[in-house]
Amino acid sequence: MKIAVDAMGGDNAPASVVEGILKTRDEFQDMEFILFGKLNQVKPLVKDSTRISFVQADEEIVMNDEPVKAIRRKKNSSLVLAAKAVKEGEADALFSCGNTGALLAAGLLLIGRIKGVQRPGLLSTLPVVSASQGGFNLLDSGANADNKPEYLYQFALMGKYYAQSVRGIENPRIGLLNNGTEPHKGSKLTQTAYQLISADKSLNFVGNVESRDLTNGVCDVAVADGFTGNAVLKAIEGTASSVMHLIKDSVKDANLFAKLGALMFKPSLMGIKERINPARYGGAVLLGVKAPVVKAHGSSDAQTVYYTMKQIKTIIDGDLLAKFEETFHQEKHEDQ
Amino acid sequence: MKIAVDAMGGDNAPASVVEGILKTRDEFQDMEFILFGKLNQVKPLVKDSTRISFVQADEEIVMNDEPVKAIRRKKNSSLVLAAKAVKEGEADALFSCGNTGALLAAGLLLIGRIKGVQRPGLLSTLPVVSASQGGFNLLDSGANADNKPEYLYQFALMGKYYAQSVRGIENPRIGLLNNGTEPHKGSKLTQTAYQLISADKSLNFVGNVESRDLTNGVCDVAVADGFTGNAVLKAIEGTASSVMHLIKDSVKDANLFAKLGALMFKPSLMGIKERINPARYGGAVLLGVKAPVVKAHGSSDAQTVYYTMKQIKTIIDGDLLAKFEETFHQEKHEDQ
Numbered sequence: 051m052k053i054a055v056d057a058m059g060g061d062n063a064p065a066s067v068v069e070g071i072l073k074t075r076d077e078f079q080d081m082e083f084i085l086f087g088k089l090n091q092v093k094p095l096v097k098d099s100t101r102i103s104f105v106q107a108d109e110e111i112v113m114n115d116e117p118v119k120a121i122r123r124k125k126n127s128s129l130v131l132a133a134k135a136v137k138e139g140e141a142d143a144l145f146s147c148g149n150t151g152a153l154l155a156a157g158l159l160l161i162g163r164i165k166g167v168q169r170p171g172l173l174s175t176l177p178v179v180s181a182s183q184g185g186f187n188l189l190d191s192g193a194n195a196d197n198k199p200e201y202l203y204q205f206a207l208m209g210k211y212y213a214q215s216v217r218g219i220e221n222p223r224i225g226l227l228n229n230g231t232e233p234h235k236g237s238k239l240t241q242t243a244y245q246l247i248s249a250d251k252s253l254n255f256v257g258n259v260e261s262r263d264l265t266n267g268v269c270d271v272a273v274a275d276g277f278t279g280n281a282v283l284k285a286i287e288g289t290a291s292s293v294m295h296l297i298k299d300s301v302k303d304a305n306l307f308a309k310l311g312a313l314m315f316k317p318s319l320m321g322i323k324e325r326i327n328p329a330r331y332g333g334a335v336l337l338g339v340k341a342p343v344v345k346a347h348g349s350s351d352a353q354t355v356y357y358t359m360k361q362i363k364t365i366i367d368g369d370l371l372a373k374f375e376e377t378f379h380q381e382k383h384e385d386q
Numbered sequence: 387m388k389i390a391v392d393a394m395g396g397d398n399a400p401a402s403v404v405e406g407i408l409k410t411r412d413e414f415q416d417m418e419f420i421l422f423g424k425l426n427q428v429k430p431l432v433k434d435s436t437r438i439s440f441v442q443a444d445e446e447i448v449m450n451d452e453p454v455k456a457i458r459r460k461k462n463s464s465l466v467l468a469a470k471a472v473k474e475g476e477a478d479a480l481f482s483c484g485n486t487g488a489l490l491a492a493g494l495l496l497i498g499r500i501k502g503v504q505r506p507g508l509l510s511t512l513p514v515v516s517a518s519q520g521g522f523n524l525l526d527s528g529a530n531a532d533n534k535p536e537y538l539y540q541f542a543l544m545g546k547y548y549a550q551s552v553r554g555i556e557n558p559r560i561g562l563l564n565n566g567t568e569p570h571k572g573s574k575l576t577q578t579a580y581q582l583i584s585a586d587k588s589l590n591f592v593g594n595v596e597s598r599d600l601t602n603g604v605c606d607v608a609v610a611d612g613f614t615g616n617a618v619l620k621a622i623e624g625t626a627s628s629v630m631h632l633i634k635d636s637v638k639d640a641n642l643f644a645k646l647g648a649l650m651f652k653p654s655l656m657g658i659k660e661r662i663n664p665a666r667y668g669g670a671v672l673l674g675v676k677a678p679v680v681k682a683h684g685s686s687d688a689q690t691v692y693y694t695m696k697q698i699k700t701i702i703d704g705d706l707l708a709k710f711e712e713t714f715h716q717e718k719h720e721d722q
Contacts, residue, residue, distance in 0.1 A: 114568075116570070151566075178628075179628045179631055179632060179635075192565060195565060195573035195574075195576075196573050196574055227617065229528060229531060229613055229616040229617065230487075232450075232452075236531055236613070237531035237532050237613050238531075240531075260617075260620050260624075261617045261618070261620040261621035261624060262620035262621065262623050262624030262627075265624055265625055265628035266624065266628060276565075277565055277572070277573050277614060278613060278614050278617050280565040281563065281596075281597045281610075281617060282597070282617050282618065284596050284597040284598035285597035285598065285600070285617075285618045285621035285622050285625070286621050286625045288596075288597060288598030288599060288600065288601055288602065288622075289622045289625035289626050289629075290625050292514075292602060293626055293630070293658070293662065294629070295515055296515060296658045296661060296662070297655070297658060299515075300654040300655075300657060300658055301651075301654070303654075304651070304654050307650055308650055308651050308653060310647070310650060311647040311648065311649065311651035311652075312650075312654070313647065314643055314644055314646060314647025314648075314650070314651075315637075315647035315648045315650075315651050316647075317644060318633075318636040318637070318639075318640050318644050318648070319633070319636075322629070322633060322636055325632060326629065
């Protein structure tokens with residue numbers, strides 16, 4: 051398999067991106083990479099170019115570029131060239147740590163939807179309290195601000211196949227993010243989505259779930275409209291980070307005795323910080339487009355890039371997209 | 387001022403409710419209370435009934451009652467009788483720790499909207515990292531699942547007056563909860579709401595805010611549709627609780643040395659737990675109805691009931707509702 055890599059996206063690019071790619075390349079003999087970027091910066095970082103090729107990109111899409119405009123105008127950017135390589139079948143997946151909106155736009159406009167998928171959705175993986183569960187998937191976590199019930203139903207199907215194929219959960223518990231657990235609860239959107247999802251007996255639907263129970267592991271896949279999903283994702287990340295921040299501050303303000311205690315307890319606290327580090331759970335995946343489009347955090351280090359590459363490999367090895375094509379082509383057919 | 391109290395609502399009712407009321411009564415000579423509930427349970431808890439009266443309520447609305455049905459059918463419930471007392475001018479505010487949906491329904495259907503207010507909104511107060519800011523207000527945090535841009539604009543106005551009058555913030559920073567900070571971002575709903583809010587120069591509008599920055603204190607009042615606001619509120623509460631839970635678990639799993647450290651550091655951790663305890667920030671207030679309707683957490687203890695009573699006193703002392711009437715009656719006039 052061959053991965054098209056936007057080597058210029060992210061706070062630590064291209065160094066961390068390239069370092070993560072090299073580590074992945076050394077471990078997996080069946081993986082090849084095309085690095086898109088400013089080659090005077092990228093090439094010196096690669097001593098051994100086994101299974102790595104390079105494409106010069108004169109432009110870069112930066113964080114405050116307006117996504118759709120950037121995709122249309124910066125035709126020689128590392129992201130656009132990488133996306134085009136995927137579109138033209140030269141690579142099997144697209145990876146970037148850069149501008150999320152631009153990556154989504156590249157996925158939607160350049161790579162394109164799978165036939166039958168109404169709206170691709172962004173799937174994120176987030177931590178839960180129980181270490182054995184590993185995490186939960188939230189989708190849509192930000193691709194679609196305005197939604198129809200049918201989109202949410204398709205997110206439930208895509209989330210199920212992802213959890214099965216990539217996370218190895220045989221019969222993933224699907225929850226619908228709502229403002230109460232009772233079946234009648236919610237907005238017009240979630241009330242209708244509830245009907246659609248619960249009517250599909252192939253889904254292990256556990257009903258409505260509330261955002262306060264997500265980190266407690268109430269479901270394996272939480273289905274949400276992309277506006278609410280994005281807000282919940284960022285609320286979870288922000289709150290976790292704020293609590294860790296409060297702990298850090300409280301050490302500063304503590305007396306010597308408590309400071310010493312904090313020092314002795316520090317390894318446990320660092321373990322928790324690592325447990326709730328979103329980067330640890332891999333990248334966000336745009337599901338429903340014709341190839342895996344994967345976004346890692348802007349602040350990703352080489353280790354996170356490596357984790358995310360393993361995630362992409364699992365997606366491709368599990369043939370997730372074939373499953374989508376089969377499901378949604380068929381659905382389209384039934385509609386007619 | 388006289389407060390109508392649903393003495394039967396909440397996990398620890400009527401004991402904690404009554405205890406909190408007695409503490410408030412002893413401190414504030416200008417406060418009177420009517421306790422609605424099963425008097426064979428309530429009366430024995432009150433030794434000194436100075437400025438306290440009682441009304442027998444044969445029924446109770448419980449947590450899993452369907453709100454609107456419960457309000458219509460359980461006409462002799464403590465909540466319905468208390469709401470009717472407010473409606474008939476026998477009391478100035480309504481308080482309950484019980485079923486939130488039923489309390490909202492009682493506020494909307496029995497007490498009624500202020501003329502000119504399109505939809506009342508539920509205002510919650512949540513913690514921020516910086517101790518000096520004290521917290522931020524989120525509204526609507528759950529009264530309206532389906533929204534129009536005009537509702538959000540009115541939430542901005544109500545939130546401003548609340549922050550001024552109750553929290554003493556002269557020129558509160560109003561943010562619009564959105565999925566990005568740029569003005570063009572968001573759903574159709576938030577894009578239009580942005581236009582309406584930014585056009586009102588009487589508001590100190592700081593633009594779009596993301597949920598990850600709320601606990602960092604990015605604004606004093608975050609305006610949201612009630613569906614997203616509810617999801618964000620519960621995500622913040624759930625995540626804060628999950629992180630504290632992880633810390634507790636990590637102590638159990640730690641070696642003796644780290645356990646000792648945790649013990650020495652415990653007072654600081656307990657301080658953080660208290661800082662992020664939502665109950666500490668008072669009750670949720672339904673704004674836009676003809677009297678303050680205030681909900682404290684179901685798990686409220688006497689201290690929380692006492693805090694929430696002080697909050698109600700501040701709302702009444704600050705004449706917040708007169709401000710709403712003036713603003714929204716006038717707006718109505720301008721519309722015509």
